[in-house]
Amino acid sequence: MRYDVVTELLHLGEGRVLEFTERGPRSGPVVLFHHGMPGSALPMDSVLDSATERGYRVITYSRPGYGGSTRAPGRTVAGAAEECGHLMDHLGVERYLVAGWSAGGPHALSIAATDPRRVSGVLLIASFAPRDAEGLAFVSGMGVQNHVLFGSASGDEEQQRAIVSQMAALVRDSEPAELAAGMASLLPAADAAELAGAYGPDNAAHMNHALADGADGWLDDLRALTSPWGFDPGDIAAPVELWHGALDRMVPVAHGLWLTRRLPTARTRVENGHGHISIGVGSLGDKLDRLRARTP
Template structure:
């Protein structure tokens, strides 16, 4: 695990923000390629994942991401709403000279991608959602219905109070840290249909382990922050997103059930849904980011990489 942590540390950079906080980030791909600002899942970090980023970088996109507050070396910000993370992203993109981009969010990263699109439509040309959560207080949506046991427990604990949440995260974090892909697949069995279990025991599993281990290496503040943010008002109306949104979700998803995608498709005015019957939470995204971006970019003023 120490070797993995060292490799991960070398893959990311740090930006000192005006208030003294640290923001950890990474960038891959050609300098002149169309930029994709990627929002990671929960838990996660900025550590690059070839099995996720690779198909986009190979097609000529420049992928930029950062560790949200409390993950990796990024300074925690207790009590931040989803919309509260937008400013960190804006400062990072300004620092890197990015004027126009696509924003992508997988899983818990989806709401943050939408928040960025809502707040900065002059910079964001389109939003890609992969297996994204809908709002916790969404009318007509039973948020945890269809989730596997682990996620149902986490989100149940999030509304039971701080101590219950910390206990649940501590227990699940202990299962994640240092686990090999096969052990992790067994521990997360309630969340994994066969297609996702297969992904977790493939090359993606090693990528995911490095990414998550780095994100949690300094503690659980990022994970706790995400759970608080996802179960509280987001701080913006999803209906205010006016840029094109492509929405992908698998019907077999037990981490974020497909009902979340259906709710988002009905409430995002520019959403183009792509619901896939034979995919789960992982299989819908592994190895296909480039193809999804190629589809989205045709709905924008950006030029598809050659």
């Protein structure tokens, strides 16, 4: 991981900025990558290198409230799409793929729903389904920490803030081994092994940057994710490649299977032996190639 990465700021007006980075050849096919929760624009080599080595131009950004991006209290999943549209306009991008991991999945879908002319395909890795999804027990199969986190969604904002602040204190400045111990209920062996490897320090830097100025981004992410998203996944016409680990305890595979039934173009692969982390590390390039083969 190149921890001296310099992020850029897009000025949105009214004193607001959106933080972003670009990796890979500028002439390559463009991918807008949506991070998890918490997360930031700071790119992780263990995740992105497999894509940039295949010639993809990967754009990462910090959702409002994370890293250097200005907070937007009350933001929705669909609302984030407008800022991403401004970012792609700023970069002069006419066609692009969107990829979303974990909490980034719904945000990737929102871009495809609101910018169908430019989005040529969607990659979902271990994505959440809506909290009010019919027939889905949202927290069933999750580890203890996520039961607590998403259980707070039925409380008020102050209750949610208290839970998020406690979790941010665990995450911030933790060594990978400490983080793995604190998140044990969420980590099958495959995920614990990734945290012990190159992904561990990558992820630590990525999340530390996200939480450097506080946990407001995480709180707003939680509230957006567990509120109505503001669009219907069934309206998305672009090809969708959906990947989920059968052992995932952060976002159980039932979420991916629910999305599969609602997304008319989804091609789904459930990987035995993989969890929430291992399903995404080192394989982004291959997954994008499979998606790109289905795009016009």
